[in-house]
Amino acid sequence: MAQQREEKESRHLQRFYYTQDQAIEKPFNWxxxxxxxxxxxxxxxxxxxxxxxxxxxxxxxxxxxxxxxxxxxxxxxxxxxxxxxxxxxxxxxxxxxxxxxxxxxxxxxxxxxxxxxxxxxxxxxxxxxxxxxxxxxxxxxxxxxxxxxxxxxxxxxxxxxxxxxxxxxxxxxxxxxxxxxxxxxxxxxxxxxxxxxxxxxxxxxxxxxxxxxxxxxxxxxxxxxxxxxxxxxxxxxxxxxxxxxxxxxxxxxxxxxxxxxxxxxxxxxxxxxxxxxxxxxxxxxxxxxxxxxxxxxxxxxxxxxxxxxxxxxxxxxxxxxxxxxxxxxxxxxxxxxxxxxxxxxxxxDEKPNVKEAADAYGIDDMNGHIEFDKVEFSYDNDRIALHEISFEIKQGQTIALVGHTGSGKSTIANLISRFYDPTKGKVKIDGHDLKEVNLNSLRQKISVVLQDTFIFSGTIIENIRFGRPDASDEEVKEAAKVVGADDFIQRLANGYETEVEERGNILSAGERQLLSFARALLANPSILILDEATASIDTETEVKIQEALGRLLKGRTAIIIAHRLSTIREADNIFVLEQGKILESGNHSELMRKQGEYYGLVKSQFQMLDAM
CATH class of the missing domain: 1.20.1560.10 (ABC transporter type 1, transmembrane domain)
Structure with missing residues (x-):
């Protein structure tokens, strides 16, 4: 074991010093x-x-x-x-x-x-x-x-x-x-x-x-x-x-x-x-x-x-x-x-890979119409994550992205928020090429809820208000009620003023996820992205989330990424991805009738549940 550690450290040191040797050889830099x-x-x-x-x-x-x-x-x-x-x-x-x-x-x-x-x-x-x-x-x-x-x-x-x-x-x-x-x-x-x-x-x-x-x-x-x-x-x-x-x-x-x-x-x-x-x-x-x-x-x-x-x-x-x-x-x-x-x-001296254009403009009113036009993306030169995909999400639609791990689901979500820029092609919202749009105005109208939600040290109310710092206490509590978080918050010793400690350690995974939903709702986004947002939630909590999703998604364009296929049955359109390509699309009923890749995913998931 000691030898393995030494070999591991040796490889790490070689990689680490390789990037530093040139700097060490430089003369005093006045x-x-x-x-x-x-x-x-x-x-x-x-x-x-x-x-x-x-x-x-x-x-x-x-x-x-x-x-x-x-x-x-x-x-x-x-x-x-x-x-x-x-x-x-x-x-x-x-x-x-x-x-x-x-x-x-x-x-x-x-x-x-x-x-x-x-x-x-x-x-x-x-x-x-x-x-x-x-x-x-x-x-x-x-x-x-x-x-x-x-x-x-x-x-x-x-x-x-x-x-x-x-x-x-x-x-x-x-x-x-x-x-x-x-x-x-x-x-x-x-x-x-x-x-x-x-x-x-x-x-x-x-x-x-x-x-x-x-x-x-x-x-x-x-x-x-x-x-x-x-x-x-x-x-x-x-x-x-x-x-x-x-x-x-x-x-x-x-x-x-x-x-x-x-x-x-x-x-x-x-x-x-x-x-x-x-x-x-x-x-x-x-x-x-x-x-x-x-x-x-x-x-x-x-x-x-x-x-x-x-x-x-x-x-x-x-x-x-x-x-x-x-x-x-x-x-x-x-x-x-x-x-x-x-x-x-x-x-x-590090420059952002996602650069804001000198003449970038803001979007005052975002409707949420999303278009991918022959988009290709690669995290590095060796592996292409998306292969010239094209699709359209109309205003107010709820679409779902399904597929195996590494199929490109989260990459699509990252491109919509412009955390990355496509290698080729264009990503547009309401007809605006995202490369021409001011980043702050774009991200202020998009809320992302991740599977591993991050809770900051502070109180419950401060964590929810992170979605919109100027929100009143009443607006924060209303957002919590809509997603069903108010019930467990009221049971805490100090209610909304409860200190959640680092990363929300006093809360369960489901409770932390409910707070992230409340935070996203409070931001009042035009586009909502749920990236495996219900993966860490138990069945009882998922029922509460499903009840709240109707109000949460109303009037908003939503992108849901989920392995748990029961959460996406009501989506207007479902895109099935594999190795960065869209294999098929349609609503749940249409895809089940096709008996294609989606049908296989649903069938295998239910077989696993039966086996349990």
Whole structure:
């Protein structure tokens, strides 16, 4: 079993890494970083300039104080014994530090507000974009992998926007300021200390590619783990039903171990920056003490320096390596942000397969006359789901689609709602080619009830109102009464205000289906699609549904997809499909007289019931 799991994971990894290798090999993408920084634009006149001003104030104080201590306090006040000047200097430095404290407080406050606003905007943008992507996007991706992009990957940008950008500016300003001051104080000593910089930058630059690869690997492993967690939790009942907890635990152990190893490797490589900086600091200090002492012994006329200059140098050297260290850490943050942003922008760059035309128009009044004109559809290039089918559904008709699994029934329903576009041919409603119609105006007039109905966390009344958010409480309750849901709702402890929990776990399958019928009715659609909507309902509940269907379907065009043939006897027309083709059509009586494919389906179903 362990070997099977390893083989399964090996195949999964090969498929997963094949799509990621090209991204890993890319150099640092400054264009992409700029694209991230564009999210700062709405705050370019508020929090961003305020944070920069606060940063400049605190940085200026840090640069001024060492000069005051070295050049004024030591070389003038102490050397001349001027106690009054020394007193004023101490008071002045105290005021400067207080000013720096205030600047730091407001810098931290404003960058955090700025960062949280930017993270909010990116997450909102990504979620809104994903909501408008076509069904093909969700067909090829697990819910867990999408959650990773919206949650984990965007969270990875938080440090960049809350501290990184302003700290980067602060460290650059500090570093440039220190270098300028050092060369003004003593070009010789400054040049001697700076000689270590090229070596340090060379060594740290060599680590960039491997560090970036490591953080991308972390993102990949996190995506795998979240995908498995999402599937494992949603399928927990199946896992327990087949007593596969051990197998599931072993698989998760493998995924969790890979995630742990990727984090350990990435942090190990990232941690190498700090030792390089500390080593550079040590070498710089040795140069300062040895060469600085030599220059003190020389006279100023012979190129030497005063003690005050040496003290100022010591202060600045202590300050010099900290910004370099933080810049190294900042580069790590940027690598993490780059790895995350690549995955975020991959989704943001995803275009809907079902595209809305630039001149798309809305349908104000939909009658519900549907026409398929030589429609062909394929989910992929290898398998054709529909073979140039043509048919017509007149306004107010109820038609049924029957056939074996994979015959194309649900595909027809998906094309009517324009979740997909046909590969060839046209789908029309009231004579309008759906490719020319505004998607919102189309879907607002179509309600779909699925076999696996989705109930949101919240109350009963909120779930029904999802069909039409502006509906009144009375309209919601009336819709529930029409479909027969009011009876069981009234028996609940809090009636319509009962919390149904995640996916409606406190309700039976039949009760959840009744809520979906009420939701569909409340939307007042012109076209109603029932895709195996009664498959999960018991016989008693089905009787209630059949009683409600008459009122539910009245004046509406309805498409019913059902394996349970007893639910479609009253349909105006029945289409029998097989491998994407319409084999026969007609009402129940006509098809039974033909004794064709439909007759065989009905006969086999009744034989199964008799056998039971």
């Amino acid at each position: 264009k992409q970083m700029w694209r991230l920084l564009i999210y700062l634009k709405p705050y370019s006149r508020t929090y961003l300039p305020a944070a920069i001003i606060a940063m400049l104030v605190s940085t200026a104080v840090r640069l001024i104080v060492p000069i005051l201590i070295g050049k004024v306090a030591i070389d003038v006040a102490i050397d001349e014994g001027n106690i009054s000047l020394l007193t004023y200097l101490v008071i002045g430095i105290g005021i400067l530090y207080l000013l720096s404290y205030v600047g730091n407080v407001y810098r931290i406050k404003w960058v955090n507000i700025l960062g949280q606003n930017v993270i909010y905007d990116i997450r909102q943008h990504l979620f809104s974009h994903v909501q408008h992507l076509s069904h093909r996007f969700f067909d090829s991706r697990s819910a867990g992998s999408i959650l990773v992009r919206i949650m984990n990957d965007i969270n990875s940008l938080q440090e960049l926007f809350t501290n990184g950008i302003i700290n980067l500016l602060m460290d650059v300003v500090t570093l440039v300021g220190i270098i300028v001051i050092l060369f003004v104080l003593s070009p010789k000593l400054a040049l001697a200390i700076m000689i270590i910089l090229p070596v340090m930058f060379y060594l740290t630059t060599k680590l960039r590619r491997t560090i970036r690869r490591s953080w991308q690997s972390v993102r990949i492993q996190q995506s795998r783990m979240n995908s498995h967690l999402n599937e494992g939790l949603q399928g927990m009942r199946i896992t327990q039903s087949f007593s596969q907890e051990k197998e599931n635990g072993e698989y998760f152990h493998g995924v969790n171990s890979d995630n742990y190893k990727s984090w350990r490797e990435a942090t190990r490589k990232s941690a190498m920056f700090r030792p390089f900086v500390e080593m550079s600091n040590a070498i710089g200090t040795i140069i300062l003490i040895s060469y600085g002492a030599y220059l003190i012994l020389l006279s100023v006329e012979n190129g030497g320096i005063e003690i005050g200059d040496f003290v100022s140098f010591a202060f600045f050297i202590g300050m010099f390596w900290d910004p370099i260290s933080r810049l190294g850490q900042m580069y790590n943050q940027m690598l993490m942000a780059m790895a995350a942003s690549e995955r975020i922008f991959e989704f943001l």
